[in-house]
Amino acid sequence: MSFKPLFSRALSLAPGRLHFAAHSHHLWPDVSHEAQMRAWDDAMRHADRKWDLVFGEVIPEAQGHVAHELGLPSPDSVVFAPNTHDLLLRLVSGVERKPVRILSTDGEFHSFRRQAERWEEVGEVVVDRVPLEPFDSFAARFLAAARAGSFDLIFISQVFFRTGGLFDGLADLAALAGPAGPWVVVDGYHGFMATTTDLSDVADRVFYLAGGYKYAMSGEGVCFLHAPPGFAPRPVVTGWFAEFGDLEGPPGGVGYRTDGGRFWGATFDASALYRFNAVRRMLDEAGLTTADVSAHALSLQRRFGAAVGAGACGPLGSAEVLNPIREGEGRARFLALRHPDAPRWRADLLERNVITDVREDVIRFGFGLYQDEADVDALIAACAGLD
Structure with missing residues (x-):
C-alpha cells in the first residue's frame, strides 16, 4: 500500500528525488x-x-x-x-x-x-x-x-x-x-x-x-x-x-x-x-499506529536488506550491516552499513539525487511512509551502479 498521497506537497517539490533519510530529516505530510x-x-x-x-x-x-x-x-x-x-x-x-x-x-x-x-x-x-x-x-x-x-x-x-x-x-x-x-x-x-x-x-x-x-x-x-x-x-x-x-x-x-x-x-x-x-x-484519522508505520518501513527494509545480501546493490554487499533485521525484535527505522567507502558511496548517491546520510564510516538508509516498493527498487538500481 502507498501512503504517498499524505505527502503530496513534499514529494511534488522535488519529484526526481529518492529520499531515504527518513531517520534524519523526515519529509513532512501535507497536514x-x-x-x-x-x-x-x-x-x-x-x-x-x-x-x-x-x-x-x-x-x-x-x-x-x-x-x-x-x-x-x-x-x-x-x-x-x-x-x-x-x-x-x-x-x-x-x-x-x-x-x-x-x-x-x-x-x-x-x-x-x-x-x-x-x-x-x-x-x-x-x-x-x-x-x-x-x-x-x-x-x-x-x-x-x-x-x-x-x-x-x-x-x-x-x-x-x-x-x-x-x-x-x-x-x-x-x-x-x-x-x-x-x-x-x-x-x-x-x-x-x-x-x-x-x-x-x-x-x-x-x-x-x-x-x-x-x-x-x-x-x-x-x-x-x-x-x-x-x-x-x-x-x-x-x-x-x-x-x-x-x-x-x-x-x-x-x-x-x-x-x-x-x-x-x-x-x-x-x-x-x-x-x-x-x-x-492525521495518523489517528488514517487508523495508523506506530506499529503500523513501523511494519510498513520494515517491509521496505527487508526488501532493500535482501538485495544488499544478495549482491544486487553493487559494492554495498561488502559492507558490515550493523543492525541486521531479526524477526520479532524492535528495531531502528534505518539500516546502518559500515565500510571505509561509506562517505564516497553517499556522495555518489547524492549525485544521482538519492538522499542518504553518513556517520564516519557508516552509511544509513532510512525508511518511512512516503516510500513504496518502487522507490526501494529504484534505490537498489542506483546502488548497483556504484563503483
Missing part, C-alpha cells in the same frame, strides 16, 4: 503545511492573547499525544522545548553535587557528546563511557557498570543514532533510579514513533527525551522531556514559563511547578506544536 498556516492565523487573530490558546489548547493536546504514545500515567509530566539540548542543560543543572558523575556510552548523539566533553574540560562533570562494541555484550556491560558505580546521572540512547542498535535493559536501569540519584535519562529520539515504546512500568523513575524532527514527521522545534515526579525538583537553568502554576520552593526563594512544567524555558515558536498535533490527528 503540517495546513497546521503551519493555522499557527500564523491564530497568532494574528489572538495577538497578545495567543499564549492563552497555546497553553490552554495546543500544549495540552500535544502533551496528550506524547503521553498516549509512551504509555505515561499523566500528560502533565511532559514539557516542550525547541531542541533536546535545551532540556539537557536544564536537567543536568538540577544535580546539586559537583562535579556531576555521569555514566554513558561512546555512542551518544552530539548534543550530549559535545556538551559532556566541554563540561569535562572545566571540571563540571566526570563521565564514564561504556563502549558499544562488542555489541552483543553491551547491555550486560552497561548494566554492570551502572550497578557498580556511584552515579548522579545515567544517560543512554534507546536506539543508537549511528549503529541502529536498541538498548533493551531500561527496566533494569529504572530499578536503580531514585530522586537522590542516579537519575536515568533516555535519549529516545530514534525510538519515539519509530518503534512501539511503553514506559508505563518505568515512567515514575526515568526521564525520556525525544522530538519530532524524525519519525514524528513534524520538523524542528518540537522536542520534549518526560520528567518523573520528585526528580530534579529545582533545575538551576530555568525559564520564566516555569513560574506559572502551582509552585513550591523555599520561603522567599524561586518557586517551581511540581509537574513537568518545572523544566519550562521561555518564549518559543509554537508552530512546531501545531504541526505535531496535526500529524498525530
Whole structure:
C-alpha cells in the first residue's frame, strides 16, 4: 500500500528525488503545511492573547499525544522545548553535587557528546563511557557498570543514532533510579514513533527525551522531556514559563511547578506544536499506529536488506550491516552499513539525487511512509551502479 498521497506537497517539490533519510530529516505530510498556516492565523487573530490558546489548547493536546504514545500515567509530566539540548542543560543543572558523575556510552548523539566533553574540560562533570562494541555484550556491560558505580546521572540512547542498535535493559536501569540519584535519562529520539515504546512500568523513575524532527514527521522545534515526579525538583537553568502554576520552593526563594512544567524555558515558536498535533490527528484519522508505520518501513527494509545480501546493490554487499533485521525484535527505522567507502558511496548517491546520510564510516538508509516498493527498487538500481 502507498501512503504517498499524505505527502503530496513534499514529494511534488522535488519529484526526481529518492529520499531515504527518513531517520534524519523526515519529509513532512501535507497536514503540517495546513497546521503551519493555522499557527500564523491564530497568532494574528489572538495577538497578545495567543499564549492563552497555546497553553490552554495546543500544549495540552500535544502533551496528550506524547503521553498516549509512551504509555505515561499523566500528560502533565511532559514539557516542550525547541531542541533536546535545551532540556539537557536544564536537567543536568538540577544535580546539586559537583562535579556531576555521569555514566554513558561512546555512542551518544552530539548534543550530549559535545556538551559532556566541554563540561569535562572545566571540571563540571566526570563521565564514564561504556563502549558499544562488542555489541552483543553491551547491555550486560552497561548494566554492570551502572550497578557498580556511584552515579548522579545515567544517560543512554534507546536506539543508537549511528549503529541502529536498541538498548533493551531500561527496566533494569529504572530499578536503580531514585530522586537522590542516579537519575536515568533516555535519549529516545530514534525510538519515539519509530518503534512501539511503553514506559508505563518505568515512567515514575526515568526521564525520556525525544522530538519530532524524525519519525514524528513534524520538523524542528518540537522536542520534549518526560520528567518523573520528585526528580530534579529545582533545575538551576530555568525559564520564566516555569513560574506559572502551582509552585513550591523555599520561603522567599524561586518557586517551581511540581509537574513537568518545572523544566519550562521561555518564549518559543509554537508552530512546531501545531504541526505535531496535526500529524498525530492525521495518523489517528488514517487508523495508523506506530506499529503500523513501523511494519510498513520494515517491509521496505527487508526488501532493500535482501538485495544488499544478495549482491544486487553493487559494492554495498561488502559492507558490515550493523543492525541486521531479526524477526520479532524492535528495531531502528534505518539500516546502518559500515565500510571505509561509506562517505564516497553517499556522495555518489547524492549525485544521482538519492538522499542518504553518513556517520564516519557508516552509511544509513532510512525508511518511512512516503516510500513504496518502487522507490526501494529504484534505490537498489542506483546502488548497483556504484563503483
